[in-house]
Amino acid sequence: MRQRKVKNVEARLAAFSEFSVVDGKKMKGNWKNIFDNDNDIYMELGCGKGQFSLKLAEMHPDRNYIAVEGQDTVLLRALEKAAIAQLPNIKFMQAFVQDVTEYFEEDELAGIYLNFSDPWPKDRHAKRRLTHTKFLKGYATVIKNSGIVEFKTDNDALFEFSIREIKANDYEILEYSRDIHNSAFPSKEITTEYEDKFKEANKNINYVKFVV
Numbered sequence: 429m430r431q432r433k434v435k436n437v438e439a440r441l442a443a444f445s446e447f448s449v450v451d452g453k454k455m456k457g458n459w460k461n462i463f464d465n466d467n468d469i470y471m472e473l474g475c476g477k478g479q480f481s482l483k484l485a486e487m488h489p490d491r492n493y494i495a496v497e498g499q500d501t502v503l504l505r506a507l508e509k510a511a512i513a514q515l516p517n518i519k520f521m522q523a524f525v526q527d528v529t530e531y532f533e534e535d536e537l538a539g540i541y542l543n544f545s546d547p548w549p550k551d552r553h554a555k556r557r558l559t560h561t562k563f564l565k566g567y568a569t570v571i572k573n574s575g576i577v578e579f580k581t582d583n584d585a586l587f588e589f590s591i592r593e594i595k596a597n598d599y600e601i602l603e604y605s606r607d608i609h610n611s612a613f614p615s616k617e618i619t620t621e622y623e624d625k626f627k628e629a630n631k632n633i634n635y636v637k638f639v640v
């Protein structure tokens with residue numbers, strides 16, 4: 429997601445500190461304290477401008493959400509929306525996560541969402557894909573028993589790679605579609621910013637939900 433330069437981005441991010449966590453690694457094992465309840469916690473990795481997690485948080489007040497974004501200027505857009513929404517059950521975190529176990533304790537999460545993750549098309553960059561086995565094993569550690577991962581992408585090659593990785597690790601696939609918006613598919617009502625653009629262009633959107 430390419431962004432225009434934003435002036436004083438750090439100061440502007442600081443103005444939204446109520447909705448964000450500065451040092452996510454320090455929160456490992458203690459995330460429930462910032463929500464002040466024992467509700468299940470879900471995390472979106474690479475949340476972009478935040479539309480998806482904000483909608484989920486609004487729809488499910490009995491669940492907590494952590495939306496993670498690496499790019500500060502993109503996160504700023506998400507925080508502007510969070511300030512309007514004023515939801516108590518969502519926090520944002522700025523980090524380019526390489527290993528989720530640095531941020532979350534074993535079984536701390538109930539699920540992870542990956543939406544339109546960067547495809548990293550070159551073979552030599554395969555380990556950077558958020559559905560590479562290296563990442564999947566981390567998700568399996570931090571997600572509690574019977575927790576889920578949901579992945580949506582317009583990128584057919586990335587999707588096929590991801591399915592191979594899921595199967596190679598014997599994770600159980602619960603739902604699967606190569607074209608969620610042109611089928612009677614249940615999990616399509618909450619969209620992301622990228623998804624809205626691809627949907628408009630009638631590009632098929634792939635989806636898989638699996639247990640790690």
Ligand SMILES: C[S@@+](CC[C@H](N)C(=O)[O-])C[C@H]1O[C@@H](n2cnc3c(N)ncnc32)[C@H](O)[C@@H]1O
Pocket residue numbers: 429473474475476477496497498499502523524525526543544545546620621622623
């Ligand atoms: C293609 S955009 C999709 C954004 C959003 N999920 C959507 O569907 O509209 C991917 C986003 O993921 C972020 N990202 C990629 N890898 C990440 C990582 N390892 N940790 C945090 N954010 C990441 C990028 O900065 C970018 O904003």
